Amino acid sequence: MWSKDKILALEAVLPVVADWKAQGQRVVFTNGCFDLLHLGHVDYLEKARHLGDRLVVGLNTDASVSCLKPGRPLQDEVSRARVLASLLFVDAVVLFDEQTPLTLIKAIVPDILVKGDDYTISGIVGHEVVLQNGGQVLTVPLVAGYSTTRIVERIQAHLTP
Numbered sequence: 001m002w003s004k005d006k007i008l009a010l011e012a013v014l015p016v017v018a019d020w021k022a023q024g025q026r027v028v029f030t031n032g033c034f035d036l037l038h039l040g041h042v043d044y045l046e047k048a049r050h051l052g053d054r055l056v057v058g059l060n061t062d063a064s065v066s067c068l069k070p071g072r073p074l075q076d077e078v079s080r081a082r083v084l085a086s087l088l089f090v091d092a093v094v095l096f097d098e099q100t101p102l103t104l105i106k107a108i109v110p111d112i113l114v115k116g117d118d119y120t121i122s123g124i125v126g127h128e129v130v131l132q133n134g135g136q137v138l139t140v141p142l143v144a145g146y147s148t149t150r151i152v153e154r155i156q157a158h159l160t161p
């Protein structure tokens, strides 16, 4: 499968998810901005995928990111989506324009909802939906020292005379 074919609109991913579920495959969902992909992201996404059988990643659009993180994103949504889709352990990428992935989560109803442990379970958007449907909400430990913000700071420090 070509990586670009993993990037799907919500309407297109729903039948794919339904097929996975019909085959007994546990669908994992996570989401984020993923502006500059780093080791922490890769480690967490790979671990998230292995909590189930398929991994769907909700990706904030540029408009969504810019509302959440002023001055961001540094990489546009086309780039961010394609980089994520190129990862072997990512099965689908779905862009969302809202401030939160709640609409996606209500539509997909993943078996497992995952975020990094920079979030508490109760602070994870959509946790109620997944728990009410008998699913699990889990966090994955952060890889210390890695964040997009830190990368930006290091670049800025490097460029500052």
Ligand SMILES: Nc1ncnc2c1ncn2[C@@H]1O[C@H](COP(=O)(O)OP(=O)(O)OP(=O)(O)O)[C@@H](O)[C@H]1O
Residues within 6 Å of the ligand: 030, 031, 032, 033, 034, 035, 039, 040, 041, 043, 044, 069, 114, 115, 116, 117, 118, 119, 140, 141, 142, 143, 144, 145, 146, 147, 148, 149, 150
């Ligand atoms: N160091 C890390 N280790 C594991 N997971 C991480 C790490 N940093 C971020 N994540 C997870 O990746 C997802 C996307 O986070 P995000 O795109 O905000 O990355 P970030 O590096 O924290 O960015 P920023 O510095 O702009 O906040 C979130 O679920 C978050 O928990």
Ligand SMILES: O=P(O)(O)O[C@@H]1O[C@H]([C@H](O)CO)[C@@H](O)[C@H](O)[C@@H]1O
Residues within 6 Å of the ligand: 031, 032, 033, 034, 060, 068, 098, 099, 100, 101, 115, 119, 123, 124, 125
């Ligand atoms: O990359 P981030 O900032 O970790 O991603 C955000 O996650 C929020 C989270 O799901 C809250 O529980 C989400 O609401 C927001 O849209 C970003 O995806």
